[in-house]
Amino acid sequence: MSTDHGRVINFGAGPSALPLSVLEEAQTGLVNFAGTGMGIAEISHRSKEFQAFLDGFERDIRTQLDVPPTHRILFTQGGGTGQFSAVVLNLLARYKLLRPQASAEDTVLDYVVTGSWSKKAAEEARRLGGSTVRTVVDARVYSKDGKAFDNIPPHAEFAFSADPALIYYCENETVDGVEFAHDAQSPAAFPFHLLPQNTLVPLIADYSSSFMCRPIPRLADHAVIYAGAQKNIGPAGLTVLIVREDCIVDVDAAAKLGAAPVPLILSYKTLADSGSLYNTPSVLAIYMAGLVVKRMKENGGLPYYEEVNRRKANKLYAAVHEGEQKGVFRRKVQQGSESWMNAVFEVLGEGAEKKFLDGAEKEGMKGLKGHRSVGGVRVSLYNAVTEQEVDKLIAYMARFLAESASVEAAA
Amino acid sequence: MSTDHGRVINFGAGPSALPLSVLEEAQTGLVNFAGTGMGIAEISHRSKEFQAFLDGFERDIRTQLDVPPTHRILFTQGGGTGQFSAVVLNLLARYKLLRPQASAEDTVLDYVVTGSWSKKAAEEARRLGGSTVRTVVDARVYSKDGKAFDNIPPHAEFAFSADPALIYYCENETVDGVEFAHDAQSPAAFPFHLLPQNTLVPLIADYSSSFMCRPIPRLADHAVIYAGAQKNIGPAGLTVLIVREDCIVDVDAAAKLGAAPVPLILSYKTLADSGSLYNTPSVLAIYMAGLVVKRMKENGGLPYYEEVNRRKANKLYAAVHEGEQKGVFRRKVQQGSESWMNAVFEVLGEGAEKKFLDGAEKEGMKGLKGHRSVGGVRVSLYNAVTEQEVDKLIAYMARFLAESASVEAAA
Structure with a gap:
């Protein structure tokens, strides 16, 4: 019935199973991290030991996912729900700087709704206001019973706007069990070929529950990829962001032009300028996720x-x-x-x-x-x-x- | 030179020392929490075991700080910096519902500036806009050299506004080492007697670095008390809030009247309605802080x-x-x-x-x-x-x- 330490098999959707070897390593780190004589939860986030760990963590993600130099890797808190708001506020600021004259009506956000989480993300965009939120496609229309999220809709139905402030999709819908196929030939793959071609496409992907389970198709074509850590790589309390440089904008300059102000902890620029250390990060969650991705590298x-x-x-x-x-x-x-x-x-x-x-x-x-x-x-x-x-x-x-x-x- | 586990003495300002007995208990909880056969970082935040732990954590804070039933205890992420924005957005929404006709000019935020952190909090209020941010008093004026934060100013200098949307102070300034005295007779005590008396006073206190080091004077007279956990009670990644019921407002209704929209993770109502479980909380940080406050109770x-x-x-x-x-x-x-x-x-x-x-x-x-x-x-x-x-x-x-x-x- 149980394995070492009386452990069971954990098929939970998140927070979810972590490798036992990582947990055992973390047991040591809790009382004495890297020979500092302090536990990892007790050490300054500005210490050279933590900075070295953070750099290694960033590198292990960058190398394994093949993140190009055009994209920053940032760490924050607040989970996917925090990013529902952050992507909207940062991308609206970006659009305001690009198109200062655009009205809220002309500022279009394209949401691909394939499950409970992308639906919630679109709702948050509507709550925040200042734009026109468009449902590019709603998968329920193509379901067996007309109301369940049980499919990736046919490519012909993905009618993206010509110049949206963002295009949003959720790669894997944790609640509904629906995911875009990674085989580019599959009819259920994300239709990258249909995206507008006229600019750096502001394509946002929620990768919370499939982050680092396999390579990310067309990673470099994304503006923002984000993931809560608590599925494949760590404990809850850490959010990983991969953000293309053109989406790290001066949100205060945009606010002067009329964009909504962006709370400091949601501003990508604040995070990027400080190397994810503007304020104290979730050191312990970073530590455990860092151990997980290091172990992943060692495993191949x-x-x-x-x-x-x-x-x-x-x-x-x-x-x-x-x-x-x-x-x-x-x-x-x-x-x-x-x-x-x-x-x-x-x-x-x-x-x-x-x-x-x-x-x-x-x-x-x-x-x-x-x-x-x-x-x-x-x-x-x-x-x-x-x-x-x-x-x-x-x-x-x-x-x-x-x-x-x-x-x-x-x- | 060192104690058990090769540990040193940690006088760091935060993240900071935690009790070794708690770290040792957490070592066990990391691989098997409460006999579930899963580690605390791996268990669902909606499991009955975690809910029981969260309830106990809330109770141990409420009892020890003597938090009255008029106030909710909420848990969130994002640290003090997150609350710099959250208190402003939630209290501006509250004020909009109370005074729908008030212009931004008439919507006054009173900041008591006694150090680096309260200064930053006031700056964030200015960044967010929609109000008139007033410095009630700037302690540098009363310093020995005219530029350092080295004092709590004389009570005669605290000229609060008649009907502010919030009054903000930082109880202990971690960087500068300045703190309000807890002896009510001291000239350096917070001047509660000077607060406007005409309404439920929207008094906000940042207690990040002094939370649960001693009782909180006049706790019941506060609208919001908040604290990052990473000083006295736990690891970074957890923020504790004590919020009076009248400050948990329908931010969407306020937005319809013209208040700024509040991102979901910063909305006190979202937190309160979900029992701090709207989205996945920082389970591991909550666990360790819960162990700390339980141990505090046992110690007296x-x-x-x-x-x-x-x-x-x-x-x-x-x-x-x-x-x-x-x-x-x-x-x-x-x-x-x-x-x-x-x-x-x-x-x-x-x-x-x-x-x-x-x-x-x-x-x-x-x-x-x-x-x-x-x-x-x-x-x-x-x-x-x-x-x-x-x-x-x-x-x-x-x-x-x-x-x-x-x-x-x-x-």
Whole structure:
């Protein structure tokens, strides 16, 4: 039932599993970091030891994701929700500097809505005002039942504006289990070829739940990529930003022209000018995430994780598919749009879902309950979830199917 | 030179020392929290185990600080700098709902400027616009040299506005070592008696570096008290808020009347309505701070810490005073306005300060260098710094004085 330290298998959607070896290293760092005689939570963020660690963390992300010199890597707090606001405020400031005469009506924000999180992001843009928020495409229109987020819509439906202040999408929808395909040939890949070509495209991507699980397609074509750390790389409390230089703008100059003022902690310029140290950062979360990405590099980097994550997702979806054919499971997401990181499905029949979840928990597999807004089962397959752990779940699913079949035969 | 785990004595200003017993407990929690089989950084913030911990944390603060039911305790991210903006935006929204017709000119924000942090807070209010930012009093005017923050100004100089949207002060100025006295009779106490009496006073206090080092005078008369955790109670990445109910306002309704929109993560209403769980909080920082305040309660609560902190501060200032009489040290802050938490002084003579700091470091006492903006020596005396550790520093200071005297005698 349990592994070392009485640990269970954690399929939770976030905060989520971290590598045990990292946790053990962090145990030491908590009382004495890098031989300083102080714990990592007790050391000054302006000490040379922490600065060296931060530099290494930045480098390990830059190298593994192949981030070009045109883009800064910044660290902040506040999670994805903080960035819902920050991307809007910073990109509205940028647009104001580019097009000082544009009215709020002419300042268009393009949102691609493929799930709960991109929907919330668009709502926040509307709350903040000062622009016209456009839904480029709403995936619910293309769903099986007309109301679920269960697909990446057809490319023909992505009608981007000619000169938007930003174009926003969420690469992986954690709640709904919908993700853009990374194979550029797939109909569910993000339609980069349809983006306006007339300028440095202000393309924003929320990569919170798929950050560093595999390479990022067309990374250099993005204006901002952001991710809360608490899925693949660390504890909650750290947000990683990859920001193209032209999006780090003088927000105060823009405010003088009429753009909304940007609170200091949300300003990309404040972060960039201070090397992410304008005020005290979340040192402990940075430390743990730094250990995770260092370990990733030692394990072979993203090619290794991409390969393992592909296998994990493929075999899990195969097991769900088998259950679907036997009338026990039902996939919630349309073929081709399924997330590698969050696999969602239903267990059919009265009380069957509870039975499935309780049985899994008895075998030490936790965190499988779907998000409260959509129900069902959700299996999160982040980097720290091993292939062996997925195999254990699949074996359980097979036993569950066999049991269901024998119950049905007896009935 | 070192204690258990090779640890040194940490007099740093923040992030700063934490109790070793808490760090050791956190080592266990990192791999298995509350018997869940998951580490604290890996567990869902919506799990019943985390909710129970969060409730206990809130209770331990409420009980020890005697927070009345009129005030909510909220947890967020972004530190004091985040609150520089948040208090302004939320209180401007409140004022707009109370006085919808007031122009920006008539919307007055009163700032008491006694040091680097309150100065920065006032600057952020000016950046955000939509109001008239007034400096009620600037302590530099009353300084020995006309430019240093070295005092709490005379009460006669605190001329508050009649109907301000907020009144802001910083209880303890970490950089400058200036603090309001807690003895209500002291001329350096905050002049609560001069506040406007016509309404629920919108009094804001930054308690970042003195939070939970002793009781908060007139807590119930405050509209908002906030504190970054990384001084007395925990790691960086957690901000604690105590907010009176009338300051938790419908910021969207205020925006419709013309107030500035408030980004979701800065809205007190969003935090309050969700029990501080609108989005994923900094679980790990909350956990460690929760352990600290629980341990404080077990040790006797604030009366115990107040007494110990008083003794620590008194004996340290006595040692500085002795050095001053011998012409070796010089106090930077005027008598009566000295901080209990951050004692700042100079070591006189060429190269003497470096010698003092190097000598201390050799004996395992670190973090004594003053803030880069003001120089000198700064001794931070937060809760986790023991009286025994202060005694060790004082013994070192006495030896340093003796040595200086013999050098002088020889010269």
